[in-house]
Amino acid sequence: MAVLDDLMIEAARCINCKNQPCVLACPAHNQIPELMKKVRIGDFDGARQTWHETSVLSEVCGVLCPHEALCEGHCTLNKLQKPIKIGWIEEQMSILYKDKVDYPFNKINKKHLVIGLGPAGISNALRMAEYGFEVHAFEKESSLGGAVYTHVPDFRYDHFRLNHFEHRFKELNIQVTYNTVVGIDVFLDDLIDQYESIFIACGLDKPTEIDITHDRDLKIHYAIDLLNRNLYNPNDLEEMLGKTIGIVGLGNVSVDIARTLIRLDKEVHIIYRRTLEEAPASPSEIMEAVNEGVYIHELFGPVNFKKGQSSKVLDCDRTCLIKDPDSSRSKVEVLKDQSVAFNLDDLIFATGQKSSYQVFRDSKVHLVKGKEDYLTNYPSIFVGGDLVNKEKRIVDAMVSGQTVAKLIWESL
Numbered sequence: 001m002a003v004l005d006d007l008m009i010e011a012a013r014c015i016n017c018k019n020q021p022c023v024l025a026c027p028a029h030n031q032i033p034e035l036m037k038k039v040r041i042g043d044f045d046g047a048r049q050t051w052h053e054t055s056v057l058s059e060v061c062g063v064l065c066p067h068e069a070l071c072e073g074h075c076t077l078n079k080l081q082k083p084i085k086i087g088w089i090e091e092q093m094s095i096l097y098k099d100k101v102d103y104p105f106n107k108i109n110k111k112h113l114v115i116g117l118g119p120a121g122i123s124n125a126l127r128m129a130e131y132g133f134e135v136h137a138f139e140k141e142s143s144l145g146g147a148v149y150t151h152v153p154d155f156r157y158d159h160f161r162l163n164h165f166e167h168r169f170k171e172l173n174i175q176v177t178y179n180t181v182v183g184i185d186v187f188l189d190d191l192i193d194q195y196e197s198i199f200i201a202c203g204l205d206k207p208t209e210i211d212i213t214h215d216r217d218l219k220i221h222y223a224i225d226l227l228n229r230n231l232y233n234p235n236d237l238e239e240m241l242g243k244t245i246g247i248v249g250l251g252n253v254s255v256d257i258a259r260t261l262i263r264l265d266k267e268v269h270i271i272y273r274r275t276l277e278e279a280p281a282s283p284s285e286i287m288e289a290v291n292e293g294v295y296i297h298e299l300f301g302p303v304n305f306k307k308g309q310s311s312k313v314l315d316c317d318r319t320c321l322i323k324d325p326d327s328s329r330s331k332v333e334v335l336k337d338q339s340v341a342f343n344l345d346d347l348i349f350a351t352g353q354k355s356s357y358q359v360f361r362d363s364k365v366h367l368v369k370g371k372e373d374y375l376t377n378y379p380s381i382f383v384g385g386d387l388v389n390k391e392k393r394i395v396d397a398m399v400s401g402q403t404v405a406k407l408i409w410e411s412l
C-alpha cells in the first residue's frame with residue numbers, strides 16, 4: 001500500500017536524537033524516536049503498541065494536537081525546515097488500526113464511573129476498561145467526543161472517526177448512558193456509594209465574557225454557542241447573523257468560528273488586543289483563516305458596542321504590548337486617544353470558557369484547589385481535563401484521564 005511506503009519513508013528521516021526534544025515537548029511523552037524506528041522497518045504492529053503505551057487517543061491527537069508547538073515544533077530537523085511529520089504518521093497509524101481493541105488480561109471486580117466523555121473521559125474509560133474494571137459512564141450529549149464532537153467543525157475533523165471509540169467502548173463493554181446530565185437527571189451524591197471510583201471530566205461549558213459596555217438591546221453572541229448550533233443546523237447561523245461579523249479573541253475557538261462563517265459567505269473580522277505572535281491559536285490555523293479571507297486586526301481592545309446609523313459599531317482602543325519579565329506574555333497597555341470604530345452587523349465573543357460546575361450541584365464533593373493532581377475531597381473521586389488543567393488542550397485532557405486511571409489501578 002502506497003501509504004505504508006510513505007509512512008516508512010517519512011519515519012526513516014528521523015535521526016534518533018539522543019536528547020529527544022520531541023518526546024520532552026509531547027505532554028504524553030510519546031516515545032517518538034522508538035516509534036519512528038519501528039515504522040521505518042515496517043513494524044507497524046510494534047509501533048501501534050508503543051503508541052498505545054502512552055496514548056489511547058491517536059485518532060484525535062494525530063489530527064488536532066498543535067504539533068507545531070509541541071513535538072514537531074521541537075524536532076531537530078526544524079533546522080533544515082523539515083521536521084518529521086509526526087502528527088500525520090500518528091493519524092495514519094490510527095486509521096490503520098481503527099478496529100484494534102486492547103482487551104484486559106484479567107477482570108477486576110470493581111465498578112468505575114466516568115462523568116463526561118470528552119478526550120479526558122474517553123481516555124480514562126478506555127484505560128480503566130483495559131485494566132479490567134467494570135466501567136460505566138454518563139454523558140450529557142448523544143455522542144462521545146466532548147468539544148471535539150460538539151464544537152470542532154467538520155472541515156477540521158472528520159467526526160466519523162469518533163466511531164472508532166464507540167467500537168472500542170462496545171467491545172470493552174463500557175456502558176454509557178447518553179443524554180443524561182449529572183446535576184440535573186442524576187446526582188453525584190447518589191452515585192458515590194454505587195462505584196468504587198469516579199472520574200469527573202465535564203470540561204468547560206460556559207463562555208467567559210470580557211468587560212465592555214454595550215447598548216442593552218444589542219445581542220452579543222458567543223462562539224461556542226454558535227459552533228454547537230452549526231453542528232446541528234448551519235442554515236441557522238447563515239440566517240441569524242448579518243453580513244459583517246466581528247469576533248473578539250484569537251484562540252482555537254475564534255479561528256474555528258471565523259472559518260465556519262467564511263464558509264457561510266460572511267465578511268469576518270477578528271479583533272485581538274495582542275499580536276499574532278502572542279495568540280493562543282496555532283500559526284498554521286491563523287494562516288489558513290487569512291488565506292480563506294478572514295481579516296485579523298491586531299492590537300485593538302474592544303470597549304463599547306452600540307447602534308450606529310446603518311450598522312452597529314464596535315469602538316476599540318488601540319493597544320500596545322509591554323514586555324513582562326515575570327511572564328512569557330506581555331502586558332497589554334491602552335494607547336490614549338487613539339480609538340477606532342469597526343462597523344459590524346454582529347459581534348461574537350471567543351474569549352475563553354469556564355465551568356458551570358453543574359455536575360457538583362447539591363453535592364458534598366468539591367475540588368481540592370491549588371493542586372494539579374486531579375483530587376477532590378473524596379479519595380475515590382477524581383477530576384481531570386479542562387475542568388482543572390492549566391493547558392486547555394486535547395492531549396493534556398488525555399494525559400489527565402490516563403494518569404488518574406493509572407493512579408486508581410496502582411492503588412489496588
Ligand SMILES: Cc1cc2nc3c(=O)[nH]c(=O)nc-3n(C[C@H](O)[C@H](O)[C@H](O)COP(=O)(O)OP(=O)(O)OC[C@H]3O[C@@H](n4cnc5c(N)ncnc54)[C@H](O)[C@@H]3O)c2cc1C
Pocket residue numbers: 064065066115116117118119120121138139140141144145146147148151152153180181182183201202203204205224227252253256358359384385386387391392393394395397
Ligand atoms: C472550537 C474548539 C476548538 C478546539 N480545538 C482544539 C485543537 O485544535 N487542539 C486542541 O488540543 N484542543 C482544542 N480545543 C480544546 C479541546 O477541545 C479541549 O481541551 C478538550 O476537549 C477538553 O477535554 P475534556 O474531556 O476536559 O472536556 P470536553 O471536551 O469539554 O468534554 C466534556 C464532556 O462532558 C460532558 N458533560 C459536561 N457536563 C456534564 C454533566 N453534568 N453530566 C454529564 N456529562 C457532562 C460534555 O457533554 C462533554 O462531552 C478546542 C476547543 C474548542 C471549543
Ligand code: SF4
Pocket residue numbers: 013014015016017020021022023032033036074075076077084
Ligand atoms: S527530534 Fe525529530 S529527528 Fe530527533 S528524534 Fe525526535 S522526531 Fe526524530
